[in-house]
Amino acid sequence: MDLTNQIQDILFRAGNYIHGRDSDDDSGMTYESIIEWKEMADMIPSSGTCGNEQKRNETRQRWYKTGYDYWEDESNCPATVDGVLGGFASLSKRDLEGSADFVRDLKRTIRPGLKLNQEDNDGIPTRACECGAGIGRVTKGLLLPLGVTQCDLVEPSPRLISSAPDYLGDQSAKCRYFCKGLQDFEPMERAYDIIWIQWVIGYLTDDDLVDFLKRCALSLRRGGVVIVKDNTCEQEAFIVDRDDGSSTRSLPYILAIAELAGYRVVYLRFQEDFPSSIFPVPIIALEPRAFGDSS
Template identity: 35%
Template sequence: MEFSGTHQAFRDRWAKTDDEMCKHSMSFHLHNTLRKEFFASYLYLLEQIPLVKLYAVTCEYIKGEKQFYYRAQNFYKDVPASEEGMMGDFVEISEIDLEGSRQFLKKFVGPGKAGTKRALDCGCGIGRVSKGVLFPVFESMEMLDMMEEFILHAHEVYLGDYADRVEAYYLYNLQEFSPLTKRYDVIWLQWVACHLTDKDLMEFLMRAKQSLRPNGVIFIKDNMARQGCKLDPIDSSIIRHLDIMKNIIQTAGLTILDVEKQEGFPEAIVPVWMIAMH
């Protein structure tokens, strides 16, 4: 990565600080906690945000829940259950996004590849990706989201006749969800990996790998930073550089099959990449 030299100097400086820091100090505690939760990202984040502030918006607990997730839950309470809400006011690129996903999925599903029995849509929202990409391919779907309003709208309104082919809806936070083993041909995560800490994303991917049927594939489609990482403390999303995301995936023990950039989006939008793995 083009910024690796600067980042390595920062990493070396923190390593020196670690050696000299009193292990019983509050600074060490905060730093050590961040390093566990954001093992692939924390140094990039510390280049932008002071340690104390970064800890407060990520690892600090509010009402028994980690603030990183508490803030996201609060943010989505105000997001309307509509395509506009799901696309963050970029609804005009929705069809471009769906077509890119269809073409990428097509590479991995079919004879000698992943089957078409069942898929899981993680962070499904109202079912935009399920309806536009997954239902036309798979016999049945299971859908997961942390917002009850989104799931109800999907079932009662948005999915139409496709709702009859939903085997299960899961009202869960992804970091707490354990899918059944050997159940899915495809697991799709779109614009949801960015809402997990590095540690929770890694651990979910490990569980997801065990839930794949033979030749099954996991897909991540998400915003990727042009360099380093960027944290949005409002909706608790972390945009990682593609190489950082690959690090988390490989640490989880998965093999990356293919990586492709979503084309056709305006240049002003953060780059979106698709990753297939098993």
């Protein structure tokens, strides 16, 4: 069974939605299932056919080019906090505070072995990775203040990642920069204590997201976690935004992908103080099942 069928089967058996739609700004198309959407988009072969691998690869490349072009265009995204948050700079402070509370609670109550600073780690420097980093907002406002010694920033937009050192200021000396899409990023094995993935998974196809999460599992140090924070939809399994080449998934959809990538959920809660007009935003701490019980 291919990945799309596995995801849809997990959702269906649990009684969760499998239908979706285009965003309100797009065509108004609706889809009865994840499979129908991907077949119509030439992401997977139609039922009963072998399909055209070259055509699917071209579709995949167009998907990523749409997202790249959107974020590389300064008129869509100035290299500022307001730009990378799509005009919602007013939410940055409460977002970072909510994330910090989540990590502290995770360490205090569930994962006391989580290494945040050198003191936690017998004097050995700790390292985090901010995925879809933009200008380094999460690195500057969350990861370094939590005590992480070093941070790697991964961002596909050359324009945004080149702005990160100035934004980070003196803290830039603690950082390394990788201008890569997550679908192409190959992290080193056993390199990170925390991998932070926020407001970016919607730009990855399901197959590439599963593969990326599998690579992340190999790059975690013992006791480390992957933390995903992203928008979710509630009345459907997915919403497609063709303008920026992204899809918003439901929480069960995200958890199905995490399961298929070999993870278990360690801790999950929602950001509670965003405006009601904002999509619900869960914060999910994931651990590779291969770690066993790391508590």
